[in-house]
Amino acid sequence: MLSQKCKYALRTVLFLAIEGDKSCPKGGKDISTTLKIPEAYTGKILQELAKKNIITSVKGPGGGFYLSEDNLKSPIINVIEIIDGLSFFESCGLGLSKCSSEHPCPIHNDFKIAREHLKKVFINKTVLELANEIKTNDFTLVR
Amino acid sequence: MLSQKCKYALRTVLFLAIEGDKSCPKGGKDISTTLKIPEAYTGKILQELAKKNIITSVKGPGGGFYLSEDNLKSPIINVIEIIDGLSFFESCGLGLSKCSSEHPCPIHNDFKIAREHLKKVFINKTVLELANEIKTNDFTLVR
DNA sequence: AGAATAAAAGACCTTTATATCTTTTATTTA
DNA sequence: TAAATAAAAGATATAAAGGTCTTTTATTCT
Numbered sequence: 001m002l003s004q005k006c007k008y009a010l011r012t013v014l015f016l017a018i019e020g021d022k023s024c025p026k027g028g029k030d031i032s033t034t035l036k037i038p039e040a041y042t043g044k045i046l047q048e049l050a051k052k053n054i055i056t057s058v059k060g061p062g063g064g065f066y067l068s069e070d071n072l073k074s075p076i077i078n079v080i081e082i083i084d085g086l087s088f089f090e091s092c093g094l095g096l097s098k099c100s101s102e103h104p105c106p107i108h109n110d111f112k113i114a115r116e117h118l119k120k121v122f123i124n125k126t127v128l129e130l131a132n133e134i135k136t137n138d139f140t141l142v143r
Numbered sequence: 144m145l146s147q148k149c150k151y152a153l154r155t156v157l158f159l160a161i162e163g164d165k166s167c168p169k170g171g172k173d174i175s176t177t178l179k180i181p182e183a184y185t186g187k188i189l190q191e192l193a194k195k196n197i198i199t200s201v202k203g204p205g206g207g208f209y210l211s212e213d214n215l216k217s218p219i220i221n222v223i224e225i226i227d228g229l230s231f232f233e234s235c236g237l238g239l240s241k242c243s244s245e246h247p248c249p250i251h252n253d254f255k256i257a258r259e260h261l262k263k264v265f266i267n268k269t270v271l272e273l274a275n276e277i278k279t280n281d282f283t284l285v286r
Numbered sequence: 287a288g289a290a291t292a293a294a295a296g297a298c299c300t301t302t303a304t305a306t307c308t309t310t311t312a313t314t315t316a
Numbered sequence: 317t318a319a320a321t322a323a324a325a326g327a328t329a330t331a332a333a334g335g336t337c338t339t340t341t342a343t344t345c346t
Contacts (some may be wrong), residue, residue, distance in 0.1 A: 001144050001231070001254075004334065007238040014249060027292070040336050047294060060343025061291040088144070095150040096286050106157060106273050106282045110264045111144075114257040121253045130249050139249045143239050147304070170322065183306050190324060203313025204321040291344080299336070306329070314321080 001118075006083040008037045009045050011141050013079055016055055017067050017131035018141075025057075025064030036143045045083075052082045067127065076130060077122040089119045144261075149226040151180045152188050154284050156222055159198055160210050160274035161284075168200075168207030179286045188226075195225045210270065219273060220265040232262045 002010070015035055020026045032042035046065055050057040056068045080086070092099035093111035101108070133139065145153070158178055163169045175185035189208055193200040199211045223229070235242035236254035244251070276282065 001236065004238065007236075011237060029292090038335060041334070043293075044335080050293085057293060058343085059291090059293050059341080061345070063292050063343070065293090093144065093150075094154060094284075095147065096283060098283055098285060103281070103283050105284070106277050107264070108282075110261060114261045117260075118253060118257045121250070134249050138246070139251075140239060140241055140246050141237075141248070142241060172322090181305060184304070186323075187305080193323085200323060201313085202311080202321090202323050204315070206313070206322050208323090287346105289344105289346085292342090294341070295339085297336100297338080299334105301334075302332085304329100304331075306327100308327080309325080311324070312322090314319100316317105316319085 001088060002080065003084050005041075005045060006080055008035075008041070009049060009079055009083045010076070011035050012037070012042065012045060013049065013054060013067070013127055014131055014134060015141055016065055017072060017127050018134060020064075020066035022056075022066050022068070025062075025066040027064040030064070035141060048082070049079070054079055054082060072128040072131075073126055075123055076125050076127060077119070079127075080122060089115055144231060145223065146227050148184075148188060149223055151178075151184070152192060152222055152226045153219070154178050155180070155185065155188060156192065156197060156210070156270055157274055157277060158284055159208055160215060160270050161277060163207075163209035165199075165209050165211070168205075168209040170207040173207070178284060191225070192222070197222055197225060215271040215274075216269055218266055219268050219270060220262070222270075223265060232258055 012031055012035065015031060016026060028043045028046055029039060031037070031046070032039040035042075037045075046055065046057070049055045050065065053071070054074060055065050055071055057063070057065050077086075092105050093107050093115075094105045096105050099105040099108060134141070155174055155178065158174060159169060171186045171189055172182060174180070174189070175182040178185075180188075189198065189200070192198045193208065196214070197217060198208050198214055200206070200208050220229075235248050236250050236258075237248045239248050242248040242251060277284070
């Protein structure tokens, strides 16, 4: 459902939400080691997220990434949209452009139920909220 | 969720369930034209489905593909399993091997609800049943 | 100012998914 | 039995996803 890149991105953002801090940003190397994501690829993803204002970057010695107050407020779906787009939530489960509620494909309704359940969750939950859930329960982010 | 190949495969099988017949099998060319699937690729997919006993093939002039009584009884999930495998229904939404109900990832439960809804549908519905639904309502199979 | 640090940018490489082309095999029918 | 038809098989091509490497830019600290 989510691409590998998007899974990496979500874990990265949530990790920063839990661990990072304006006063002590996390470096790419640190993130990639902890989450077991390839280092160079982690860098690329961090760059992309920073450019789209999902995370905040600090250059130079002691630099790295953290989530600003604003960053923490963004719903999970924003991360997904930036990396994968929203086509999963909007298009037919059988790949039919003609599929619609008037002229549905054979799995239209069941696919819709599944995808809208997820969409609702991703829209309604902010990075901060999900990060808090991770801390409260002991959810895992590690492979 | 489903690969392009798997979407093609499902549409192909359902088309054969509706249109094909032991007495007049449908040729690959006919199928690819009707469903707007690339011709050579349709052939490859048909081969794979035939080898795994999801559909039945007839060689030579007037030959083609159709669904036997047995073929019609197979649940939809069998088609998916042969083309894509079942990893979507079995693995973590964030790609974590350590994710489990005891130590879940942050989206574990919501992802589980969505994926199990679909899995249940695909397990419980046979090709024949779904084909009948397509005929009764006027569901589309065409791009 | 200069050295060190770490992100930004862009070119490049590898693997997998998607798709095509060509040759072979099986079957039918004239 | 030969010609025609259509699937089977296998090699090959193309595009997208996943991932790496090198150079540049910004910042900090001595």
